[in-house]
Amino acid sequence: MTAVPPAMERPHFIGIGGAGMSGIAKILAQRGARVAGSDSRESESVLALRERGATVHLGHDASHLAEDASCVVVSSAIRADNPELAAATGRGIPVVHRSDALAAVMADHRALAVAGTHGKTTTTSMLAVSLRALGLAPSYAIGGDLDVPGSNADHDTGEIFVAEADESDRSFHKYAPEVAIILNVELDHHANYASLEEIYDSFETFVGRVREGGTLVVSADNPGARELTRRVRAAGGPRVRTYGEAADADVRVLRVTPIGLTSEVTVSLDGRELTFAVSVPGSHYAHNAVAALTAGTALGIPSAGLAEALGAYTGVNRRLQPKGEAGGVRVIDSYAHHPTEMTADLEAIRGGAADGRVLVLFQPHLYSRTQELGTEMGDALALADASVVLDIYPAREDPIPGVTSTVITDAARAAGADVHLAPSKDAAPELIAGMAKPGDLVLTMGAGDVTELGPRILEHLSD
Template structure:
């Protein structure tokens, strides 16, 4: 394609990405390729994302080897998950190549635009996606970088010519401190990422630093309802030149949600803004997604988009992969995939599923007799399980039955004594029907054998549990 807009940043005209298939890394690689850079990289395994990058002209190697680093590479891009002994990183340092963290690469791409950075312990991907889709629907052609695919492989990022850049801002490793947004969004503030944050106070301090990076005259859009966000608002009110816009159901919110009306797998949302009532449709179920949409609305308005048109455009958002994504139906059983891995997210998605589909328990309650919610949950990270395992177990009590897989380690080494049994014990203590399953194939067989017509199976977690959805559907079909 013929690149337009801001030029390729220095040192990134011939970049090599280690872990190019990751959600954050692949988005930056895609934008650079669309701007005309000669992109290369490697990943542990082939994927649809790797194939989408190749279609843009990128060179993608499978496996990690020093030989994959091209002789004329201008820089190596890494994430916090890349270990120091990675052979490509070792080779880059030996050659004296610049090693660029992915957040610095993203910050460089945002220069020369109106940057919008969406932060929060959860909800970032959905809110960023909603705003990107709505701005695109209005013809504003934004650039965006999202931590998940919209509706096709590779759709997590786009180079646009409209001058607005919408980016997901990750607090997990404090990399969101690298951005200087014109509009910052903070959806919520909770303790997570325990390998990097020892206390909630550290989390507050980190978000304060992020808000402090907002450009003079810029806007902070922040929740009026979530307790952590309310506390953060009180801490940043005295930052000079910062305009604060609160959003939520609280009586004094600047953009106040007056009604959320569930309609099957959608919701109708009404908000009061500057004395005017706006009503629009959110095409995904659940109160938390309605709140995400209103935050996206406020952020887009702060960036100059017309309020009423933007509200209508939000209805064009149809979802992100792994965010309550319907994988299919077989033998009268729906299989839905959820990225939820924090207890708050787990509880919110389970509540949304019950409300949207009418599935419920067999305890004689209002949903009794209308099918069950069966969960296959995979804990993500040993550190998170250590600190939040009890709360995860409590969240699973909202399901009719759950299977809990072994912990997905991602970048972490095991911690002594920390296993998925911690979650299982907590769930049983909360009265849940839960079973520990240590073999993935056995989990597929077990949940398919449990499911009956009218039930719903929810695969849940941030690891590779998502791969089980198609296998469960195939087993149900058999």
């Protein structure tokens, strides 16, 4: 068993049920650490951690922090007035950011870190599943569950560690990967970045952390990624391997063939053509698979075997995840919350998954993102036949005066969309179910709790 860093032997996680926090907690528990923590509510992630032996308290209170805790782990979402954080500071217990904890658990591995404005979870998942299928026993930490609750992370015996590298709060600056993937570079996370130039600076810092002799795998198609590649090469950075449809890509995507809810991709790699299956629809996901293939070969994994193993990936929770069918209507859940992701998922559904109409129940995520990108979100919703928009899911943010979901609905109507503002979250499932007809597909879309509404939509469709 890999040793637990001394500071992490008795960690206390504030917000332990979160996607990133629960994964690190699980890995430490598997390695033999005595893990404890707290979260605001019960969840499947919390239950999965308890099954691993972790002590999880509900609610936040200073009494939850054990006397002998070796450190307290926090994410950027934890506010300074959290009573457990205040207690740790008062007692002199080291406070460790989530990114530092992740860096510590993968420090003695061949690390592969996946970054980009979107597509990180899917690509990291593809790598974790395919490397496992090849018998390489990777450890991994991703931002979503592969198949069952608690499968967002795992400690195994292999030398490879695959991790999702989050740029939103610059936490990916803490990692030192052997191979880094950058899927795309776009302006997002407006509370932390004032301009695209700041985004470039942040990604350049991440690239500068690649280990000596390592490789940067980067998109040849995304304009921001191409500009980053230009800067990295001008600065004499690590070896670069590009992928995509561009004529100058090192691993060139020749064609993507949609086959229902799957696709087939053909690439030119090292002078020969290679065709393999991708078990999720759309060009966006096919390109994620090619990024995974390029990164794996950079680690020395034979391309033919890896390409075949990528076919073992069948999706991750909330990434175009089928939720069921009732009354001849299919319901699928999408995590898309940035306009580029929304467009990609809607185009994927249009390309191979929908014979009837596509209806969207969309929940905007964050006031700051809606303020900056609300018009583009409305434009994306115009790709649906009809949509219903919920109130903004605030997550960690306070409201911004004048920023509401009407920013999106007004833009969508201006683009010619049939769009409705939901009177409430509770009323939305019945509203969109009433709009659906046999043969239609309903997409619940957003990074908040809209995912909970899929089963309720199916109930109304069954009535």
